Amino acid sequence: MIFYSTKTSSHKAKLEEAIFRSLPPDNGLYMPEHIPSLSQAFLDDIQNKTFKEIAIEVTHTLLSDDLTRQEVVEIIDLAYDFEAPTQRISEDVYVLELFHGPSMAFKDFGARFMAALMSYFLKRNNKELNILVATSGDTGGAVAQGFFDVPGISVTILYPSGKVSDIQEKQLTTLGHNVQALEVDGTFDDCQKLVKEAFLDQELNERFNLASANSINIARLIPQSFYYFAAYAQLKQLGKPIVFAVPSGNFGNLSAGLLAFRMGLPAAHFVAATNKNNAVPRYLESGTYNPLPSIETISNAMDVGNPSNFVRLTRFFQEDLNLIREKVSGYYFDDSQTRDAMRELNDALEYIACPHTAVAYLGLEAYRKESNSDFVGVFLSTAHPAKFIDLVEQTLGKSIEVPERLQKLLSLPKTATKLSSDFISFKDLLISTLSKK
Numbered sequence: 001m002i003f004y005s006t007k008t009s010s011h012k013a014k015l016e017e018a019i020f021r022s023l024p025p026d027n028g029l030y031m032p033e034h035i036p037s038l039s040q041a042f043l044d045d046i047q048n049k050t051f052k053e054i055a056i057e058v059t060h061t062l063l064s065d066d067l068t069r070q071e072v073v074e075i076i077d078l079a080y081d082f083e084a085p086t087q088r089i090s091e092d093v094y095v096l097e098l099f100h101g102p103s104m105a106f107k108d109f110g111a112r113f114m115a116a117l118m119s120y121f122l123k124r125n126n127k128e129l130n131i132l133v134a135t136s137g138d139t140g141g142a143v144a145q146g147f148f149d150v151p152g153i154s155v156t157i158l159y160p161s162g163k164v165s166d167i168q169e170k171q172l173t174t175l176g177h178n179v180q181a182l183e184v185d186g187t188f189d190d191c192q193k194l195v196k197e198a199f200l201d202q203e204l205n206e207r208f209n210l211a212s213a214n215s216i217n218i219a220r221l222i223p224q225s226f227y228y229f230a231a232y233a234q235l236k237q238l239g240k241p242i243v244f245a246v247p248s249g250n251f252g253n254l255s256a257g258l259l260a261f262r263m264g265l266p267a268a269h270f271v272a273a274t275n276k277n278n279a280v281p282r283y284l285e286s287g288t289y290n291p292l293p294s295i296e297t298i299s300n301a302m303d304v305g306n307p308s309n310f311v312r313l314t315r316f317f318q319e320d321l322n323l324i325r326e327k328v329s330g331y332y333f334d335d336s337q338t339r340d341a342m343r344e345l346n347d348a349l350e351y352i353a354c355p356h357t358a359v360a361y362l363g364l365e366a367y368r369k370e371s372n373s374d375f376v377g378v379f380l381s382t383a384h385p386a387k388f389i390d391l392v393e394q395t396l397g398k399s400i401e402v403p404e405r406l407q408k409l410l411s412l413p414k415t416a417t418k419l420s421s422d423f424i425s426f427k428d429l430l431i432s433t434l435s436k437k
């Protein structure tokens, strides 16, 4: 498979280079030059396929030039011992639960696949790798778990100080070994900027083999497309058009849905639901992309002012705003609406949702009202509510069950290095820590 840079379309890369370089040298993003479709025979029978069978077929369809089917099977087998179940919430409303993996957030689908794929290539080339990742909450924990103790790979996670939940912070600051956490005095956008600058820094790239596990890396979108197909497989028999409502921050999740759509997923529409960090819904409304500094909200993992994947969103539609609007609607909500939705889901529908999931539910309902059409709506639940225990309990006025794997984190000591949001300090720290490895 060949990828091009969204900034200079003549810059091309093969799979391995696109994954390991992560960001093209011109600071664009990699996009597949051609997106192959799943076979009609597979889609016709998808309701009889398991999650793993779907993941294998999607990966093989995309990457058959680079990996044999057997290699794909081994990568998927290693990556997934969890699924993406849907649950009925009410008539024509389903939730797609993406929090059954090790860190209890949807990022596990991407992190586990990337760890398996990258270590496969590294073994083949006998190389070592340094992963850099910026997180507003969920990516960090999933990457820490996914790459923990993977031979030949070290992980550096940057997170905004005081802006992630206690459990999210513990997930990335308590593992140690090959995982180091940097607590940045700034926002997620500052963390993301530092990471992107590192990928463009010649000295760092010459000295260390750096790669990203954020959604700027095209390898993250492939596994995140699996669960859209898995949801379709589960709901196809309802015989109605399916609309996906996607809680959105950096827009990797929606981009993965659009990749699935381009591969033949019969999705009727997508809803991009954000909190007040609403650069994309505003773009869909006005036609002008005007990112603003990120704002702190209760759905913290979506506190992204300038989503990295905005450019991919436009490229999936040849940068034609009318085509984007035909397939994607955007809505944004404030914290008080989010809390009301959490209470509505709990009180009327007996479903405990994290704030991000509640934003997706609100987006789905807003689209239903506006479109006035008959469809099955699927809202994506991106994290287990217990990852935000204080907020959820305070909002619902009741205590909730905390799975043991999250509970035991709370008593572990945190280890993180404090850092300003200045690139030179970050670069010096990287040089001193990565040189020792």
Ligand SMILES: N[C@@H](CCOP(=O)(O)O)C(=O)O
Pocket (backbone or CB within 6 Å): 134, 135, 136, 137, 138, 139, 140, 213, 214, 215, 216, 249, 250, 251, 252, 253, 301, 302, 304, 308
């Ligand atoms: N919402 C993310 C922010 C980073 O996004 P990514 O999809 O680029 O990894 C988080 O939870 O960290």
